[in-house]
Structures are given as C-alpha cells and as structure tokens.
Amino acid sequence: MNHNYCVIMCGGVGSRFWPFSRNSRPKQFLDFFGTGRSLLQLTVDRILPLIPAENIILVTNAAYADIIREQLPDILPGNILLEPARRNTAPCICWAAHHIQSLDPEAVIVTLPSDHLILREEEFRKVLEEGLRFVAADDRLLTIGLNPASPHTGYGYIQIGRPVADWPGISKVKSFTEKPDLEMAKVFVESGEFYWNSGMFLWSATSILRAFARYDQETASLFNDGIPFYGTPRESAFIEEAFPKAPSISIDYAIMEKADNVFVKTADLGWSDLGSWKALYETAPRDKRGNITQGCRVLTNDCHNSVFAVRGDKVVVADGLDGYIVAENENALLIYPMSEEQKIRNVVNDVKNLFGDKYI
Amino acid sequence: MNHNYCVIMCGGVGSRFWPFSRNSRPKQFLDFFGTGRSLLQLTVDRILPLIPAENIILVTNAAYADIIREQLPDILPGNILLEPARRNTAPCICWAAHHIQSLDPEAVIVTLPSDHLILREEEFRKVLEEGLRFVAADDRLLTIGLNPASPHTGYGYIQIGRPVADWPGISKVKSFTEKPDLEMAKVFVESGEFYWNSGMFLWSATSILRAFARYDQETASLFNDGIPFYGTPRESAFIEEAFPKAPSISIDYAIMEKADNVFVKTADLGWSDLGSWKALYETAPRDKRGNITQGCRVLTNDCHNSVFAVRGDKVVVADGLDGYIVAENENALLIYPMSEEQKIRNVVNDVKNLFGDKYI
Numbered sequence: 001m002n003h004n005y006c007v008i009m010c011g012g013v014g015s016r017f018w019p020f021s022r023n024s025r026p027k028q029f030l031d032f033f034g035t036g037r038s039l040l041q042l043t044v045d046r047i048l049p050l051i052p053a054e055n056i057i058l059v060t061n062a063a064y065a066d067i068i069r070e071q072l073p074d075i076l077p078g079n080i081l082l083e084p085a086r087r088n089t090a091p092c093i094c095w096a097a098h099h100i101q102s103l104d105p106e107a108v109i110v111t112l113p114s115d116h117l118i119l120r121e122e123e124f125r126k127v128l129e130e131g132l133r134f135v136a137a138d139d140r141l142l143t144i145g146l147n148p149a150s151p152h153t154g155y156g157y158i159q160i161g162r163p164v165a166d167w168p169g170i171s172k173v174k175s176f177t178e179k180p181d182l183e184m185a186k187v188f189v190e191s192g193e194f195y196w197n198s199g200m201f202l203w204s205a206t207s208i209l210r211a212f213a214r215y216d217q218e219t220a221s222l223f224n225d226g227i228p229f230y231g232t233p234r235e236s237a238f239i240e241e242a243f244p245k246a247p248s249i250s251i252d253y254a255i256m257e258k259a260d261n262v263f264v265k266t267a268d269l270g271w272s273d274l275g276s277w278k279a280l281y282e283t284a285p286r287d288k289r290g291n292i293t294q295g296c297r298v299l300t301n302d303c304h305n306s307v308f309a310v311r312g313d314k315v316v317v318a319d320g321l322d323g324y325i326v327a328e329n330e331n332a333l334l335i336y337p338m339s340e341e342q343k344i345r346n347v348v349n350d351v352k353n354l355f356g357d358k359y360i
Numbered sequence: 361m362n363h364n365y366c367v368i369m370c371g372g373v374g375s376r377f378w379p380f381s382r383n384s385r386p387k388q389f390l391d392f393f394g395t396g397r398s399l400l401q402l403t404v405d406r407i408l409p410l411i412p413a414e415n416i417i418l419v420t421n422a423a424y425a426d427i428i429r430e431q432l433p434d435i436l437p438g439n440i441l442l443e444p445a446r447r448n449t450a451p452c453i454c455w456a457a458h459h460i461q462s463l464d465p466e467a468v469i470v471t472l473p474s475d476h477l478i479l480r481e482e483e484f485r486k487v488l489e490e491g492l493r494f495v496a497a498d499d500r501l502l503t504i505g506l507n508p509a510s511p512h513t514g515y516g517y518i519q520i521g522r523p524v525a526d527w528p529g530i531s532k533v534k535s536f537t538e539k540p541d542l543e544m545a546k547v548f549v550e551s552g553e554f555y556w557n558s559g560m561f562l563w564s565a566t567s568i569l570r571a572f573a574r575y576d577q578e579t580a581s582l583f584n585d586g587i588p589f590y591g592t593p594r595e596s597a598f599i600e601e602a603f604p605k606a607p608s609i610s611i612d613y614a615i616m617e618k619a620d621n622v623f624v625k626t627a628d629l630g631w632s633d634l635g636s637w638k639a640l641y642e643t644a645p646r647d648k649r650g651n652i653t654q655g656c657r658v659l660t661n662d663c664h665n666s667v668f669a670v671r672g673d674k675v676v677v678a679d680g681l682d683g684y685i686v687a688e689n690e691n692a693l694l695i696y697p698m699s700e701e702q703k704i705r706n707v708v709n710d711v712k713n714l715f716g717d718k719y720i
Contacts, residue, residue: 019677297714299707299710299711301703310693314692314719315691315692315693316692316693316695317379317693317694317695317696317711318693318694319695319696319700319703320697320700321695324680326693326695328688328693331672331673331674332674332675332676333670333674333675333676333677333678333686333688333693334676335676335677335678335679335681336678336679336680337679337680340679340680343679347659347677350659351659351675351677354657355659359657359674359675
C-alpha cells in the first residue's frame with residue numbers, strides 16, 4: 001500500500017488577476033501560459049509521477065466542483081472535498097487530514113497550493129520524496145523554503161536554524177516572517193539564512209492532527225466530532241453542518257508559527273507564486289520589446305514591457321503603452337500601469353460596489 | 361405631387377473608426393452617440409419633415425441591404441438601390457438620378473451623406489428647402505458650404521464668388537480646394553471667402569444628368585443605356601451588369617470642379633463629418649476629466665481626454681491614460697493615442713494582412 005498522499009488546495013478566489021481571473025473561474029483554473037493546461041492541471045501533472053491519482057485529494061469550494069470535474073476527469077469524485085463555505089487554510093488542512101487518516105492511518109501527506117509555477121519539476125519531486133520520508137520517520141512538520149531569487153517584498157520568509165543531521169538541506173525553522181519591506185528583504189537575502197515561504201507542507205496525518213490538538217483546539221475539536229463519519233457516506237452531511245463553524249485562520253498562524261517540531265527543506269525549484277501580474281510578467285516569455293501576449297494576437301508599434309492577456313481569439317492593436325497590463329475576460333477590460341498593480345484588488349471591490357457582481 | 365426627393369448615400373466602408381465600425385457594420389449603421397439611433401437613422405429622421413418617406417432613396421452596397429431594412433423598416437424596399445460593387449460617389453449619383461427621373465421627370469433632388477452630424481436641424485431643413493427651390497428654378501448645381509468653425513485640415517474648402525441676386529446666402533462657386541495644410545487653412549478661414557465642403561448637393565434630375573453628359577461621358581453613357589429599364593422590374597438586372605463597369609470617381613472630381621453652373625449656399629448647421637475619433641471627441645459630451653464614454657461603464661482614477669467606446673455591456677477599468685482612444689467591438693480591441701489616429705487606417709490594413717478579414 002502506498003502511504004503517500006497529496007492534498008491540493010484549490011478553493012481560492014484571487015482577485016489580483018481580475019479580469020483574467022473571475023469569481024466564477026479563479027486563477028488556478030486558467031490556462032495561464034497558453035499551454036492548454038490550467039495551473040491546477042499543471043499542479044496535478046507535476047505530482048502524478050510521485051503520487052498516484054487515487055491518493056490525490058482536492059479541497060475546494062463547492063462552487064468549483066464542476067470546473068474541477070471538467071478539468072480533472074481522472075480524479076475520482078470521492079477524492080474531491082467540497083467546502084461549503086470559504087475559510088482559510090487551517091480548516092481545509094484539518095479536514096483533509098482526518099479524511100485521509102480514515103482511509104489510511106499511516107498516511108503521510110504533501111499539501112500543495114494549486115496556482116503556483118514550478119519550472120524545475122524533477123527537482124520538485126525529488127525534494128518532496130525526501131520530505132515525505134523525513135516526516136514519515138518521526139513526528140515532524142516540514143515546510144519547503146525556496147532559495148530567494150530576489151529581495152521580493154511580496155513573499156513571507158523562513159529563517160533557518162540548526163541543520164538536521166543525515167537529512168541534507170533540512171533544518172529546524174528559527175522563525176517565520178511576514179512580508180518584509182524592501183530594505184529588510186535585502187538584509188534577509190544577503191544573510192543567507194532566509195528562504196521564501198512556498199506554502200507547501202509535509203507531515204503525517206497523525207502529526208498534523210496532533211499539532212491541531214495542541215495549538216488550535218477550536219479547529220481540532222470541531223473536526224474531531226466528525227471522526228465517526230470521515231470516509232463514510234455521512235462525511236459530507238457532517239461537513240455541511242460543521243465546516244461553516246470553523247474559524248477562518250491560516251495554517252501558518254494556527255500551527256506552523258507555534259509548533260516546536262517545524263522543519264524546513266530548502267530547495268531551488270524555479271518557483272513563483274504567480275501572485276500578481278508582475279510575477280507573471282517576470283515569469284513568462286517576452287518578445288523583443290519586452291511584451292507578453294496571452295490568448296490574443298497583438299499588433300503594436302510602440303509598446304514595451306507590457307502584458308496583453310485578452311481572451312476570446314481577439315486582435316489587440318495598441319500604441320504608446322509602456323509597463324501596462326491590458327487584460328480582458330468576458331465583460332471586463334483592464335488597462336492599468338503594472339507599477340500600480342497593488343491597487344487592482346481595491347479596484348475590483350469598487351467595480352463590484354458600483355456595477356455589481358456580474359463584472360467580477 | 362411632391363417633386364422633392366432625397367438621395368442618401370450609405371454604402372461607405374470607413375475604416376477610421378475601427379474596431380468600433382466594422383466591414384460588416386460601418387459607421388453610418390452605428391448608434392454613435394448612444395441615443396438609440398444610428399447615424400443613418402438620424403439622417404432619415406432629420407430629412408423626414410421636409411421630404412416624405414416615399415421620396416427618400418437610399419443607395420448602398422448590396423452587402424448592407426439587411427441592416428438597412430432592419431434599421432429603416434418604413435423605407436419601401438423599392439426605394440433602396442443596391443450597388444453590386446464598390447464605386448465612388450459619381451456612379452451612385454448618376455444611377456439615383458436616372459431612377460428618380462424615371463419616376464418623376466420634374467424631380468429635384470437633395471443628395472446627402474449618411475454619416476454626418478448636424479446639430480441645427482431646423483436650420484438644416486430651412487437651407488435645403490431654399491436650395492430645392494433654387495435648383496428647381498433653373499439649370500443649376502448647388503452645394504452646401506459650411507461656416508468654418510476652425511481651420512480644419514481634414515476638410516475640403518469651397519471658395520465663394522459672386523452672390524446671386526434675390527437668393528440670400530447663395531453664391532457662384534469660385535473654386536474647390538482639397539484638404540489644405542494648417543497654414544493655408546488659417547488663411548482660408550481668415551479670408552471669409554472659404555467654407556467647408558459638406559458633401560451635400562442639390563439639383564434637378566435633369567440638370568445633373570445633363571452635367572454628366574457634358575463632363576463625365578463615360579459614366580453618362582454607361583447609365584444612359586439603362587433608360588429603358590429604370591423604374592421597371594428589369595432595372596436591377598441592368599445594374600447588376602452595368603454598375604461594376606462604372607469608373608470609380610467622385611462627384612466632386614467628375615462634375616462639381618468642372619461645371620460652370622455650380623453654386624454654393626453657405627450655412628451654419630453645427631456640422632461635423634465625424635471623420636475620425638478626434639472629430640467624435642470634439643463633438644460628444646465629456647465628463648469632468650474630459651473623457652467620453654460610449655456603450656460601456658468606465659472606472660478610471662487618472663485618465664483624461666480619452667474616448668472609451670467599448671461595446672457589449674462591459675466594464676472598463678483604466679488608469680494613467682491621457683488622450684487615448686480605447687475602442688472595442690467584437691474580436692478587436694484598439695488602445696491608441698488620439699494624436700496618432702491618422703495611422704489607424706494603415707493599422708487596419710496591417711491587421712487584415714497579418715490576421716485576416718475576420719478582425720476588420
């Protein structure tokens with residue numbers, strides 16, 4: 001029996017890529033790079049050589065059940081856990097751990113976001129394979145820390161502590177840090193002690209449930225009540241009732257920043273969280289004028305360093321733009337300076353308030 | 361019997377408003393100002409108090425027959441003349457004159473473009489009424505010259521000569537001038553002798569056909585062959601055969617610049633030929649930041665002096681644009697500096713050559 005499981009969290013909304021992403025089709029479901037595969041599909045493709053489809057569990061919002069079945073026909077319906085309400089990562093992870101433990105008490109789990117880019121896939125699987133062995137061997141919580149390619153102010157950082165003997169690249173975590181300012185980020189990167197927090201986690205089902213019991217009793221107690229139902233036909237009825245009562249809290253805040261058995265494996269995976277247009281811009285291939293084109297035909301004479309992400313087999317003719325995002329999807333068109341992209345979240349809110357839900 | 365007729369020329373393509381206008385739906389068929397009426401419909405609305413619907417003849421390309429029937433259900437099908445090929449204005453006018461003369465040998469005709477703006481409609485009808493009487497009284501060709509509101513370099517100019525006694529505001533035409541450069545245009549306007557060429561013409565059917573016979577024998581002879589057929593069921597078969605053989609020549613060049621009985625009535629009609637985005641920009645109502653919005657909802661923080669003409673109930677979020685045209689229709693999006701708008705024609709050609717007809 002294969003005790004390795006993968007939980008892919010794919011319930012996020014993500015308004016930063018509006019209007020390319022929509023409430024009805026968030027970022028993870030988009031064919032981001034025009035390769036024919038969505039970020040979620042790429043995530044599954046990437047893990048499949050390591051973990052068989054029957055051991056891959058998707059946790060998502062109930063609203064996305066149809067998209068997921070459409071995009072991932074090979075994942076069994078029973079492996080798709082549908083959250084009846086939007087909460088943060090801790091409730092999602094706690095439920096998934098219970099569900100998996102009910103199937104396999106010896107399970108070890110790698111938990112992944114569904115909307116990141118990883119260029120070095122072989123290395124990625126090697127790192128996870130080693131990590132799974134590390135957490136199977138003892139009561140440990142492991143996170144993946146990435147070599148910081150730049151003093152990025154949009155990421156959290158993990159400070160490494162004492163290395164673990166016989167496990168190359170694995171250290172005790174000294175501290176987690178929220179997004180730093182640029183000066184601080186530069187100090188972090190130069191120190192060699194800080195790594196980007198990837199949001200990828202490894203642990204045994206037993207270890208993470210034990211950690212919940214110790215550090216987040218509210219969530220633990222809520223989901224412990226479901227132990228008679230996990231893995232049975234009554235699981236979803238229980239979740240329907242219990243899940244909305246869960247606190248909205250991140251796994252970092254609920255567990256990782258508090259537990260004393262947290263480790264980090266450092267790696268260089270060619271990773272980006274694709275958290276913003278700028279991140280996409282820095283990742284995707286550009287033409288000789290520094291422009292990126294996605295899903296459309298573009299004719300420009302004097303445009304530079306811009307992203308053209310327009311859906312629906314359109315032609316875009318533009319001139320005089322430098323450093324712009326031109327993004328269109330369905331009934332919404334965005335023409336925005338990339339340097340102002342942090343405002344897009346607020347703009348989406350304004351659009352919703354002024355014009356209604358149908359545009360977001 | 362009412363001998364007054366109106367010919368509305370509505371077969372033009374007009375690529376300067378791409379992608380707002382399309383090959384399949386040129387400018388004259390668009391609801392340009394969001395009033396619920398297309399420019400063509402507005403043209404008909406404007407003339408109807410003067411000339412009854414049964415005396416209004418539309419000349420257009422066969423490709424637009426359906427749009428015209430849809431937009432103008434009150435115009436009899438027999439009053440829509442369908443050109444089987446694209447030619448310039450002279451063949452169109454020659455055919456229409458023959459057609460009308462076959463119905464009414466005493467007809468006097470006002471010929472109008474279908475895609476212009478006229479703000480002073482009462483004055484417009486007063487001017488045309490007087491003009492119709494002027495051309496009914498004698499063998500004269502009359503054009504309308506407009507008070508030049510600015511030294512516009514996109515218009516042709518008419519220089520007035522000797523005034524005609526007893527016909528206030530009507531003069532002999534001294535010369536027609538093509539689009540001048542700015543310096544010349546300023547001299548024109550200051551002189552008080554030059555008026556914008558409106559492209560509106562008045563004459564009796566007899567007079568214009570006589571002028572064709574004198575000054576454009578090729579066109580005259582071609583359409584004279586159809587005299588047995590005009591106004592009969594065999595007219596369209598004749599036209600199908602003959603029209604494509606007509607030379608592509610403008611009425612100005614074929615007749616007006618050559619004839620010696622050409623007069624001009626000057627007027628102030630609040631007129632624009634809406635020949636470009638800039639012309640539209642100068643005409644339509646702007647918000648406090650100088651922006652114009654057509655057919656969409658726009659959210660901008662820092663955009664100025666721009667046109668947002670996006671079709672299909674969309675929201676547009678933009679920032680940092682000054683003096684831009686943002687126009688979208690079906691599968692084409694244009695984001696272009698208004699100062700460069702003279703390049704749009706070429707761009708449309710490039711789009712056609714690079715990506716195909718379906719985008720234009």
